Amino acid sequence: MLHALAKCLHHSGILRLSRFWPNRHFFVLNFHRVTDAPSSFHDGLIEVSPRDFQAHLEWIGRRAEFVSECQVRNLARGGKPKILLTFDDGYHDSHDVIMPILERLGIPGIFFVTPGMLDNRILGPWDRIAFLVKKFTGKSFRFRGREFSLAQGARSVYLALGQWSLSGLPDRSEEFVSELATTLGVELPTVKQMSAELLTWDQVRRLRDRGFRIGGHGFSHHMLSTLTLDQQAEEIFQSKARLNQEGFKPVSFAFPFGSPETYSWETREAALAAGFEYVFSFSGIVPTIRRLDPTHIDRVAFKSSLAKYNLLLSLPRAHNLLQRIRDRRGYL
Numbered sequence: 116m117l118h119a120l121a122k123c124l125h126h127s128g129i130l131r132l133s134r135f136w137p138n139r140h141f142f143v144l145n146f147h148r149v150t151d152a153p154s155s156f157h158d159g160l161i162e163v164s165p166r167d168f169q170a171h172l173e174w175i176g177r178r179a180e181f182v183s184e185c186q187v188r189n190l191a192r193g194g195k196p197k198i199l200l201t202f203d204d205g206y207h208d209s210h211d212v213i214m215p216i217l218e219r220l221g222i223p224g225i226f227f228v229t230p231g232m233l234d235n236r237i238l239g240p241w242d243r244i245a246f247l248v249k250k251f252t253g254k255s256f257r258f259r260g261r262e263f264s265l266a267q268g269a270r271s272v273y274l275a276l277g278q279w280s281l282s283g284l285p286d287r288s289e290e291f292v293s294e295l296a297t298t299l300g301v302e303l304p305t306v307k308q309m310s311a312e313l314l315t316w317d318q319v320r321r322l323r324d325r326g327f328r329i330g331g332h333g334f335s336h337h338m339l340s341t342l343t344l345d346q347q348a349e350e351i352f353q354s355k356a357r358l359n360q361e362g363f364k365p366v367s368f369a370f371p372f373g374s375p376e377t378y379s380w381e382t383r384e385a386a387l388a389a390g391f392e393y394v395f396s397f398s399g400i401v402p403t404i405r406r407l408d409p410t411h412i413d414r415v416a417f418k419s420s421l422a423k424y425n426l427l428l429s430l431p432r433a434h435n436l437l438q439r440i441r442d443r444r445g446y447l
């Protein structure tokens with residue numbers, strides 16, 4: 116229904132009126148993957164095709180101003196809406212697909228990488244769970260007392276399992292994945308298969324050398340709120356130390372997962388103590404420039420159509436209101 120409304124408003128041209136209102140908001144968009152290639156892993160993280168990605172950015176570029184990490188502290192109010200692009204998790208498309216498009220269009224961005232995943236060439240539990248469910252050839256299965264049917268396709272099943280796997284400590288997620296592989300009778304992905312999905316350190320350096328910024332995203336992408344405060348500090352500190360060791364000087368940190376229940380005030384303090392200056396979350400709320408706190412910047416998910424981008428840029432207050440209603444209903 117929201118999509119139909121967005122389309123209707125987009126095509127009516129009425130949203131153009133918003134250009135006469137002063138711009139007060141800062142839009143930080145979050146992406147993971149941009150590719151056309153079929154994946155053996157989590158399709159939900161493939162957010163847009165390269166062609167649509169470029170077309171959306173070209174449209175946004177006529178309507179808004181893309182800013183870089185170093186402009187965050189000095190955003191001018193008024194004028195065109197200000198947008199910062201961020202890309203999480205270090206998938207290889209960051210280098211092979213996203214970088215060439217951003218370079219062609221002259222758009223800056225921050226790439227948040229997880230050193231432990233890049234070093235060990237291992238994907239997160241969400242990708243390995245998706246891999247197992249996609250390879251499973253049965254129609255249904257029982258796992259830890261719950262029944263799962265693939266009648267509606269694999270995606271709803273691996274989404275539910277992925278969410279479930281994250282509810283405990285990180286070690287438990289690993290047990291969860293191994294136990295699922297045994298239950299389904301499917302081999303886990305090999306390091307070679309997982310490695311092909313990830314950036315290499317040389318590619319991360321190339322991103323940096325082309326002018327893009329590299330940020331921290333935890334050492335192992337653990338959900339920080341499941342750890343003790345000491346463990347959280349260690350995860351964050353190690354992510355910075357490892358990036359420094361590879362020659363990077365990151366000043367931005369994005370909480371892994373990033374929704375409000377995945378971090379705390381103390382987590383943010385640990386990020387600042389580790390030497391990060393900008394801290395990003397992912398609550399889906401668009402902050403105002405006047406109230407922007409560089410040590411706690413909310414991000415918004417990418418949008419799947421121009422109509423949705425138009426609605427977001429034209430009516431950020433309505434977007435925030437809808438997001439808060441969704442949060443209250445527990446849709447996140």
Ligand SMILES: [Zn+2]
Pocket residue numbers: 203204332336371372
């Ligand atoms: Zn992430």
